[in-house]
Amino acid sequence: MTCAEYLRLLDGEDPECPQALAHRRACPACATAFRRRHAVKEAFAAMASEQAPPFLHARIMAGLRSQPRARRSRLADLLGPRPAWAAAAVAAVLMVALGSVGLWEVLGPQGAPAPEFMDALLREAPEVAAKAAQDAAAAGGSVERESLPTVGLEQRSRPRPPAAPRGAPMAARDTVTTAAPPPAPASTTLSEPPPPIRQHQEVALPGAPDRVAQLRARTVEIRMDEAPPSPAERRAEKAASGQPLPARDAAASPPEKVRCLLHPADDRPHLEVLLDPTLAARLPPDLHLVVHTTGRIGTDPELAAVLQALHPPPGRYVFTCGVRPHTVTAPEGPVP
Amino acid sequence: MAGALAYARVMTVDSALRELPGCDPDARLVAAARVGDQAAFEDLVRHHEEAVYRVARRFLGDPEEAMDVCQDVFLRVYRALPRFRGDAAFRTWVLGITMNLCRTRLSSAAARRRRRTVSLETDETGYGKSGTMEVRDPAPDPEAGARGNELGKALAWALHRLSPDHREVLVLREVTGLEVDAVAAVLGCAPGTVKSRLFRARQTLRQLLEGVWP
Numbered sequence: 384m385t386c387a388e389y390l391r392l393l394d395g396e397d398p399e400c401p402q403a404l405a406h407r408r409a410c411p412a413c414a415t416a417f418r419r420r421h422a423v424k425e426a427f428a429a430m431a432s433e434q435a436p437p438f439l440h441a442r443i444m445a446g447l448r449s450q451p452r453a454r455r456s457r458l459a460d461l462l463g464p465r466p467a468w469a470a471a472a473v474a475a476v477l478m479v480a481l482g483s484v485g486l487w488e489v490l491g492p493q494g495a496p497a498p499e500f501m502d503a504l505l506r507e508a509p510e511v512a513a514k515a516a517q518d519a520a521a522a523g524g525s526v527e528r529e530s531l532p533t534v535g536l537e538q539r540s541r542p543r544p545p546a547a548p549r550g551a552p553m554a555a556r557d558t559v560t561t562a563a564p565p566p567a568p569a570s571t572t573l574s575e576p577p578p579p580i581r582q583h584q585e586v587a588l589p590g591a592p593d594r595v596a597q598l599r600a601r602t603v604e605i606r607m608d609e610a611p612p613s614p615a616e617r618r619a620e621k622a623a624s625g626q627p628l629p630a631r632d633a634a635a636s637p638p639e640k641v642r643c644l645l646h647p648a649d650d651r652p653h654l655e656v657l658l659d660p661t662l663a664a665r666l667p668p669d670l671h672l673v674v675h676t677t678g679r680i681g682t683d684p685e686l687a688a689v690l691q692a693l694h695p696p697p698g699r700y701v702f703t704c705g706v707r708p709h710t711v712t713a714p715e716g717p718v719p
Numbered sequence: 720m721a722g723a724l725a726y727a728r729v730m731t732v733d734s735a736l737r738e739l740p741g742c743d744p745d746a747r748l749v750a751a752a753r754v755g756d757q758a759a760f761e762d763l764v765r766h767h768e769e770a771v772y773r774v775a776r777r778f779l780g781d782p783e784e785a786m787d788v789c790q791d792v793f794l795r796v797y798r799a800l801p802r803f804r805g806d807a808a809f810r811t812w813v814l815g816i817t818m819n820l821c822r823t824r825l826s827s828a829a830a831r832r833r834r835r836t837v838s839l840e841t842d843e844t845g846y847g848k849s850g851t852m853e854v855r856d857p858a859p860d861p862e863a864g865a866r867g868n869e870l871g872k873a874l875a876w877a878l879h880r881l882s883p884d885h886r887e888v889l890v891l892r893e894v895t896g897l898e899v900d901a902v903a904a905v906l907g908c909a910p911g912t913v914k915s916r917l918f919r920a921r922q923t924l925r926q927l928l929e930g931v932w933p
Contacts, residue, residue, distance in 0.1 A: 394921040396899060396914055416925075423928065426874045427893035435772040439786055443764055446790040447797055 389413045393420050745809040753800055760800075764793050767810060770895055771817050777890045778821045780879045788824060792817050807904055814895070814905045818887055825883060870932055877927035885920035888913055 384406040392403050393416060399407070407413050745766065751759035771792050775785035795816050803812060878886060891902045892913075899917070903910040 390922075390925075391918075394918050394925065396917060419925070419928070419932075422870055423874060423924070424893070426870045429871060430777060430874075431773065431894045431896060433773055433776070435769045435789075436782070436786065439768055439772060439789060440765060442786060443768060443790050443793045444761060446794055447760075447764075 386410060386413055390416060393417065746805065749800070749803065749805070749809050753803075760797065763796075763809070767813050768793070770810070771813060773894055774814060774817050774890055775821055777875075777878060777894050778818070778883075778886055779824060780875070784824060788817065788820050791820050795820070808901075811901060811904045814891065814897075815907065818891075818905060821887075822883060873928055873932040874924075876931060877924050880927055881920055881923055885916055885923060888916040889920045889924070892917055 384402045748759045748763050775788040903913045
């Protein structure tokens with residue numbers, strides 16, 4: 384066996400054969416190559432034992448909670464995954480059945496589809512409902528999350544409105560609304576049940592997942608706006624609301640820690656989280672904030688101010704928000 | 720010979736179960752998650768998030784991008800779970816999605832811009848483009864343990880000099896510990912192709928390391 388043959392064997396998947404072993408014992412260069420290969424294998428093993436960041440799980444789950452969930456019927460669950468040909472087969476069977484039984488059983492007295500049939504269609508085709516929601520949003524309206532169930536365990540939504548009478552127009556019966564929603568209340572309290580909000584936003588603690596639930600109770604609120612405000616509008620809004628916010632009703636209600644504005648954008652909701660450093664001073668001193676959003680979060684100086692107010696251990700903190708996380712460094716020592 | 724063969728075939732019970740066709744240890748959780756059990760889905764995430772992170776981390780070379788990919792992967796898994804037919808193991812399916820997203824991210828303009836910016840001075844391994852060691856940023860690094868030695872740094876540097884095709888097979892085989900057949904299933908190619916790429920990847924890696932790791 385030559386050195387070239389040995390190196391080929393070393394780079395391959397096959398185990399070392401007796402001839403290769405004999406060559407390695409006789410050839411110092413190949414013995415060195417073997418040792419290096421073994422060391423590289425151990426270095427790969429070290430990479431394999433690398434730990435993921437402690438807040439990775441919380442971040443993944445926060446992303447999942449903000450997603451709409453596809454609805455499936457119990458029958459579909461029992462049937463399991465549907466191959467592509469199954470849809471064609473079902474369609475063919477339906478066509479034959481409708482042709483033999485008669486369309487009068489499906490159509491209403493005026494020839495329009497009966498409400499029961501449309502309900503069944505909507506139940507079995509969530510994409511139809513989603514499309515309707517998108518159309519409504521594109522037309523300037525808003526969509527209640529209730530119509531698109533989400534993964535969120537702590538998801539809160541408005542109570543389901545009473546069902547419209549049979550035969551009412553589709554737009555009236557669906558949960559898609561075209562009018563701007565009323566403004567959400569200014570703050571939430573820990574002692575009383577929070578008012579209905581449109582979507583729960585998680586505030587997670589890296590390295591201390593057991594405290595996530597506790598923070599969830601303190602919640603944040605999300606207000607629907609028709610369009611994202613410009614920075615000038617935002618400054619004006621802040622000035623008009625008399626920042627800092629606790630000054631308004633500090634004695635009566637706990638401070639509002641995080642305020643979120645959810646803007647229905649063209650393709651995906653744009654969520655903006657506004658953190659007020661003066662409010663953060665009232666948070667527990669051992670709190671480390673990681674705010675998971677699907678949009679963008681204030682500016683880095685704001686986040687740094689929050690970190691300073693919270694007195695976290697020195698280190699790098701990642702504020703996860705959409706595509707690019709903001710990394711903020713907490714300084715050493717207490718902040719005056 | 721027999722000893723070497725035995726060494727090559729040693730597998731944990733878990734990996735052996737994963738290798739067996741039709742015996743997916745995640746099957747129960749997948750079935751529960753498909754009917755809306757959120758706790759089961761969270762368990763699935765918990766079981767696989769580390770593997771997904773490691774693959775993305777080593778393929779992309781950027782911890783933050785790897786976390787982005789992790790989030791995207793499980794979003795896609797969640798959306799596509801009703802269509803998961805169970806032909807392959809759940810882990811294989813998830814890693815396949817991971818590799819697709821990693822490749823997409825790698826080819827995106829934003830990622831190119833970001834990598835270019837980093838490689839002008841020094842990359843995350845501390846080596847410059849020329850292969851000379853440069854001064855590392857002393858900022859705290861969460862993966863300092865994994866890169867605590869010179870070989871670890873050199874290996875991370877060399878890994879990112881490989882082509883994406885070569886890097887992905889090496890990461891899946893060496894970092895994730897998948898067998899060749901499983902790597903082929905993840906990448907959707909023949910086992911022979913995987914073996915050939917692994918051979919070329921190791922050859923290139925060895926040559927790259929000769930320059931930076933004495």
